[in-house]
Amino acid sequence: MGTIPSSIGNLTNLEMLFLAENAFSGHIPSTLGNLQNLRRLNLSHNNLKGAIPSNL
Numbered sequence: 001m002g003t004i005p006s007s008i009g010n011l012t013n014l015e016m017l018f019l020a021e022n023a024f025s026g027h028i029p030s031t032l033g034n035l036q037n038l039r040r041l042n043l044s045h046n047n048l049k050g051a052i053p054s055n056l
Helices: 006-010 030-034
Strands: 016-018 040-042
Touching (some): 006 030
């Protein structure tokens, strides 16, 4: 349980991020938009709320 830290946006070379089934809550951090090399993202089966940030 917990939130996805906004500092995850500092991992700028990240290509894949799989955070499914971790009971995360809160919003998807807009800093994920900093991950310019990101090709795959899985945030399914969490308790996230709100809109997907437009910079994703």
